[in-house]
Amino acid sequence: MQILSIHNSYQIRGGEDESWAAEVKLLSEKGHQVEIYEETNDRTEKLKALQLAQRTIWSRESYQIVTQKIRATGCELMHVQNFFPLISPSVYYAAQAEGVPVIQTLRNYRLLCPNALFFRQGRVCEDCLGKPVPYPGVLHSCYRQNRAATAATAAMLVTHQGMGTWHHQVDLYIALTQFARKKFIQGGLPPEKIVVKPNFVYPDPGVGQGEGGFALYVGRLSVEKGLDTLLAAWQLLQTPMPLKIVGDGPLADEVQAVAARLSNVEWLGRRPMAEVHALMGQAQFLIFPSKWYETFGRVAVEAFAKGTPVVASDLGAIAELVESGHTGVRFRPGNAADLATKVHWMLADTQRLAAMRRAARAEFEAHYTAESNYQQLMRIYEQVRR
Incomplete structure (x- = not known):
């Protein structure tokens, strides 16, 4: 054709x-x-x-x-x-x-x-x-x-x-x-x-093991993407869960300031796609905190391909992609306290997290190849x- x-x-x-x-x-x-x-x-x-x-x-x-x-x-x-x-x-x-x-x-x-x-x-x-x-x-x-x-x-x-x-x-x-x-x-x-x-x-990046012991954000550093919610949530966490942030945008200065203040937050800036996929495979879960509707959520599907579950806003298209309790968990959009609670919930049961990894990869294989x-x-x- x-x-x-x-x-x-x-x-x-x-x-x-x-x-x-x-x-x-x-x-x-x-x-x-x-x-x-x-x-x-x-x-x-x-x-x-x-x-x-x-x-x-x-x-x-x-x-x-x-x-x-x-x-x-x-x-x-x-x-x-x-x-x-x-x-x-x-x-x-x-x-x-x-x-x-x-x-x-x-x-x-x-x-x-x-x-x-x-x-x-x-x-x-x-x-x-x-x-x-x-x-x-x-x-x-x-x-x-x-x-x-x-x-x-x-x-x-x-x-x-x-x-x-x-x-x-x-x-x-x-x-x-x-x-x-x-x-x-x-x-x-x-x-x-x-x-x-x-x-x-495409191509299929292959399954990761989630062995890195950190959460990951990938995307534009902007308000509609929920970066303010993400940063506020990390300041509420009772345990110092490491967070790596990949991307650039208008909130870069704010991200950099929080990363300088909190030892468990690291801003990596822009990274080549191969490195991003490697980080996704190492992450325990991906955070998708958007406050706008989204039309899809490509980053979430890339995480699924690596077998990495997603903590996502219960809003718009991304809520359609992430099945709460199965391929990840959803939180109230814009609510930093609820996001922090859901992060603790994800970390509370290693067997549940392992089951979510398998479910995330299965979701990719069923719908997004x-x-x-x-x-x-x-x-x-x-x-x-x-």
């Missing part, structure tokens, strides 16, 4: 970028011809505000690039991962004009929320959900804390809502969890066009091929 894969990558590489790269790698190794059109947010710094706003709503350049690639390669379908902000929904129209079906993976909530997170001022916010004009997001400068940038994002949403883009120019959407699917339906996307297919881990995901993806592709 000839596939055009489209992605606007982030300045700080994250789960969306990793998942897209894994999918391209898997398809290529299965013998498909994957043509890539990628933009990177590094380019936004070279554009003036008005130029970026225009591209966000409708990129003529992207339309022309997609048209040329389809005609040159004879692509049978186009799979869009992320079009924001440089690629724009214009690529849907380019593909449809050439008779090529369009699939969009819903990796964040951008079609429903200007900042794509449903998160504002430290809490879940659905003020823009279902509104034809997401004016609350503009009033609160939700995207990058910049009202002009938020207004441009809102203009993109309003324009394409009015044009019927989300209903008519996309043949099929892929949500990553049932929770995310329900949220997009609530926001107005056609339910008959949304299927569920999770992310996967590359082969299982590939079969699901092929069934999805066959639905839209013309």
